Amino acid sequence: MKQLLSFIKKEFYHILRDKRTMIILFGIPIAQILLFGYVITNELKNVKIAVLDLSKDNVTAEIINKITASGFFTLNKNIQTEKDIPLTFKEGKIMEVIIFEPDFAKKLQKENFADIQLIADASDANSANMIVNYTSGIIMNYLAKLNKNADIPLKINVNERMVYNEALKDVYMFIPGTMAMILMLISAMMTSIAVTREKESGTMEILLVSPLKPLHILIGKVTPYLALSFVISMIIIAIGNIIFGMPVLGSLSLLLAETMLYILLALSLGILISTVAKNQQSAMMLSLFALLLPTILLSGFIFPIENMPKVLQWLAALMPPKYFIIILKNIMIKGTGFAYVWKETLILSGMTVFFLGLSAKKFKIRLE
Amino acid sequence: MTDTSIISVKNLTKMFGDFTANDNLTFDVKKGEIFGFLGANGAGKTTALKIFCGLSFPTSGEVKIAGFDIYKETEKIKKNIGYMSQKFSLYEDLTVKENIRFYAKIYGISKNEIINKTEELLEKLNFSHALNERIKDIPLGWKQKLAFSTAVFHNPKIVFLDEPTGGVDPITRRQFWDLIYEAAENNITVFVTTHYMDEAEYCDRVSIMDAGRIEAIGKPEELMLQYNAETMDEVFLKIARQ
Numbered sequence: 115m116k117q118l119l120s121f122i123k124k125e126f127y128h129i130l131r132d133k134r135t136m137i138i139l140f141g142i143p144i145a146q147i148l149l150f151g152y153v154i155t156n157e158l159k160n161v162k163i164a165v166l167d168l169s170k171d172n173v174t175a176e177i178i179n180k181i182t183a184s185g186f187f188t189l190n191k192n193i194q195t196e197k198d199i200p201l202t203f204k205e206g207k208i209m210e211v212i213i214f215e216p217d218f219a220k221k222l223q224k225e226n227f228a229d230i231q232l233i234a235d236a237s238d239a240n241s242a243n244m245i246v247n248y249t250s251g252i253i254m255n256y257l258a259k260l261n262k263n264a265d266i267p268l269k270i271n272v273n274e275r276m277v278y279n280e281a282l283k284d285v286y287m288f289i290p291g292t293m294a295m296i297l298m299l300i301s302a303m304m305t306s307i308a309v310t311r312e313k314e315s316g317t318m319e320i321l322l323v324s325p326l327k328p329l330h331i332l333i334g335k336v337t338p339y340l341a342l343s344f345v346i347s348m349i350i351i352a353i354g355n356i357i358f359g360m361p362v363l364g365s366l367s368l369l370l371a372e373t374m375l376y377i378l379l380a381l382s383l384g385i386l387i388s389t390v391a392k393n394q395q396s397a398m399m400l401s402l403f404a405l406l407l408p409t410i411l412l413s414g415f416i417f418p419i420e421n422m423p424k425v426l427q428w429l430a431a432l433m434p435p436k437y438f439i440i441i442l443k444n445i446m447i448k449g450t451g452f453a454y455v456w457k458e459t460l461i462l463s464g465m466t467v468f469f470l471g472l473s474a475k476k477f478k479i480r481l482e
Numbered sequence: 483m484t485d486t487s488i489i490s491v492k493n494l495t496k497m498f499g500d501f502t503a504n505d506n507l508t509f510d511v512k513k514g515e516i517f518g519f520l521g522a523n524g525a526g527k528t529t530a531l532k533i534f535c536g537l538s539f540p541t542s543g544e545v546k547i548a549g550f551d552i553y554k555e556t557e558k559i560k561k562n563i564g565y566m567s568q569k570f571s572l573y574e575d576l577t578v579k580e581n582i583r584f585y586a587k588i589y590g591i592s593k594n595e596i597i598n599k600t601e602e603l604l605e606k607l608n609f610s611h612a613l614n615e616r617i618k619d620i621p622l623g624w625k626q627k628l629a630f631s632t633a634v635f636h637n638p639k640i641v642f643l644d645e646p647t648g649g650v651d652p653i654t655r656r657q658f659w660d661l662i663y664e665a666a667e668n669n670i671t672v673f674v675t676t677h678y679m680d681e682a683e684y685c686d687r688v689s690i691m692d693a694g695r696i697e698a699i700g701k702p703e704e705l706m707l708q709y710n711a712e713t714m715d716e717v718f719l720k721i722a723r724q
Binding site: 326 | 535536537557560561563565566567568569571572573574585588589590642
């Protein structure tokens with residue numbers, strides 16, 4: 115019995131003295147619970163909407179008021195004609211357009227029913243569904259109140275339409291997200307492992323003593339993964355298109371160019387990690403926690419960023435996958451050209467230049 | 483330094499913060515000799531070796547390798563030296579042929595020459611059957627012999643060996659030293675660090691480092707006379723106890 119006890123005691127020593135294990139045992143569960151608690155929220159907050167009020171009477175004004183006062187929606191824009199609608203959605207901020215037909219109040223009074231149309235941006239199918247349901251709910255609530263004082267029951271027809279993803283296909287969400295995740299995995303994690311493996315086996319020293327320049331070593335390490343990632347991204351797009359019907363409405367070459375940019379960025383992150391990690395195992399752990407996990411949770415892949423608390427939204431703003439997913443969705447689902455993704459492209463380019471420079475510099479220094 | 487020096491070191495000092503790893507080292511190594519760089523663990527051997535190979539820079543002092551200045555002509559030095567480290571130099575998942583070809587190409591040897599030399603080399607080692615075998619499937623002793631042969635494949639002026647015979651059986655160690663002798667006969671200077679004191683006796687000259695300084699340098703026989711010792715082991719112990 116004493117043997118067993120002393121053995122258990124030794125095991126406790128091992129665990130308590132290993133900082134890394136302590137972080138995994140305590141830090142990560144706590145962080146995860148907090149993160150998940152805030153991230154997985156099905157509530158809507160400050161969804162930006164636009165209104166096309168063809169009637170502009172007191173009833174429509176009241177309905178609009180009720181909608182914005184609910185706290186779920188923010189009126190971002192007042193559109194004047196139907197022609198403005200596609201543009202509004204393309205700009206990417208507005209999630210829903212509410213259209214009131216002309217002479218709304220009059221129709222309600224004379225004919226006892228009127229029409230409202232809700233158009234939602236379904237490139238994020240789950241959110242679109244919720245948004246439309248919430249909006250309908252508010253309208254129906256209002257209608258119920260009206261009907262309390264009415265002799266003949268009034269009716270408001272709420273028409274729903276989803277744009278970009280009529281059938282609310284999940285695949286429209288998960289293919290861009292999967293691409294962002296897989297490319298990050300291959301380019302970043304695999305690269306960091308490849309470099310640290312060289313360090314671990316001691317062959318890195320041999321390379322450094324040789325006439326090979328550090329820059330060449332870097333390029334040599336990175337090039338196969340660049341090529342592989344590119345091929346894999348094309349495979350994903352092809353499978354998405356052929357098997358799941360995911361379209362590429364915009365320019366394919368723009369899509370591939372943006373993909374290359376993202377791959378380069380991921381590669382430089384991988385190299386950066388390799389300069390910090392001492393061996394393959396820590397390279398892998400660092401890649402998983404610093405890159406993969408945030409990609410899944412904070413990129414807008416699964417959980418909409420708009421619903422997260424401000425702090426997490428700022429954190430998400432630092433994540434390259436967030437911008438890449440927007441670019442992918444815009445090009446593939448919305449069919450937009452460069453004009454609508456230039457901002458995200460600029461951000462990704464800036465990040466790439468920064469990280470490439472930083473990791474190249476650190477790589478050189480680390481080797482000494 | 484004299485014309486026959488292939489490595490000349492003058493007042494080499496290397497500091498890491500407050501810690502002096504190499505303290506004013508001054509010595510030289512003659513062309514074609516087998517020079518043993520001895521010392522206990524932590525004495526500063528590996529630090530100095532890294533500097534000679536161009537992996538790090540001295541804090542101060544002059545170092546010339548194969549006639550090239552270590553500060554200004556590092557690239558030229560790299561082309562003229564070979565290196566074999568404690569951990570292996572060869573890639574486990576590549577074959578013998580692929581490993582040799584990879585390193586030979588970095589040193590600029592032509593494809594045909596690589597093929598011919600590889601054949602010659604393997605025949606000499608009695609290892610021709612292993613041309614297409616992966617390094618991980620080869621016994622340790624063979625790996626080391628191959629690693630050494632790869633390090634001198636491009637006929638460098640100097641080859642630096644960092645504890646090359648660790649963990650290997652005595653027979654293989656003996657065979658390894660045969661390869662070293664052969665390299666020296668081909669005018670390749672061999673600079674080897676080791677803590678196997680019996681290997682010290684195979685060298686033409688040795689230096690013994692202790693706490694960052696060179697405490698003794700000369701031919702093994704001379705040192706044994708000087709310190710009144712029968713083996714290099716004893717010489718080493720006497721110096722360490724000073």
